[in-house]
Amino acid sequence: MTIDWDVSALLEVMARDLRPLIDPEQAAMIGIFTGGVWLARTLHAALGLRQPLGQVDISFYRDDFSQIGLHPQVRASDIPFDVDGRDIILVDDVLYTGRTVRAAMNEIFDYGRPARILLAVLVDRGGHELPVAADVAALRLIATAGEHIKLRGPDPLRLELEQREPQ
Numbered sequence: 001m002t003i004d005w006d007v008s009a010l011l012e013v014m015a016r017d018l019r020p021l022i023d024p025e026q027a028a029m030i031g032i033f034t035g036g037v038w039l040a041r042t043l044h045a046a047l048g049l050r051q052p053l054g055q056v057d058i059s060f061y062r063d064d065f066s067q068i069g070l071h072p073q074v075r076a077s078d079i080p081f082d083v084d085g086r087d088i089i090l091v092d093d094v095l096y097t098g099r100t101v102r103a104a105m106n107e108i109f110d111y112g113r114p115a116r117i118l119l120a121v122l123v124d125r126g127g128h129e130l131p132v133a134a135d136v137a138a139l140r141l142i143a144t145a146g147e148h149i150k151l152r153g154p155d156p157l158r159l160e161l162e163q164r165e166p167q
């Protein structure tokens with residue numbers, strides 16, 4: 001069985017839910033490379049944030065990065081604003097164990113001390129292994145380990161919940 005959703009409608013839900021939580025003059029946004037960055041571009045424009053969009057790559061920060069592969073792809077993080085005292089919206093596509101978000105927060109704190117970090121994700125798939133919760137999630141569901149959330153696109157952009165092939 002496959003269930004699918006229209007991603008542009010989900011992004012509108014995220015923007016609607018974020019708007020009352022932030023001041024666009026003060027708040028800034030950081031996308032987690034790669035899946036969070038393209039979502040963040042759309043949300044950043046929809047919210048009209050004054051600060052330029054940032055991105056973090058957490059390949060080397062995840063506590064279990066060795067499981068990602070021997071040669072994880074590494075990109076320089078880019079946070080083009082002062083994080084001290086600022087409200088930051090951290091954006092990713094899927095929240096699962098919470099380890100990616102924990103790693104992203106570690107990296108952000110290397111740049112300074114934000115006033116507040118909000119987490120916005122397209123899908124919270126449950127299965128958290130750390131006390132990490134999304135402030136905004138367009139979809140919240142309980143996926144099993146055998147299920148995978150797949151983004152297809154770009155035209156039309158769809159999100160699907162599918163069963164992984166048995167090994």
Ligand code: 5GP
Nearest residue numbers: 035092094095096097098099100148149150
């Ligand atoms: P976590 O670190 O919370 O276990 O996993 C979240 C990260 O892994 C996200 O950056 C996301 O890109 C990726 N991820 C985890 N589960 C899925 C999934 O079912 N589908 C997709 N597309 N990405 C996932």
Ligand code: MG
Nearest residue numbers: 033034035036
């Ligand atoms: Mg990712």
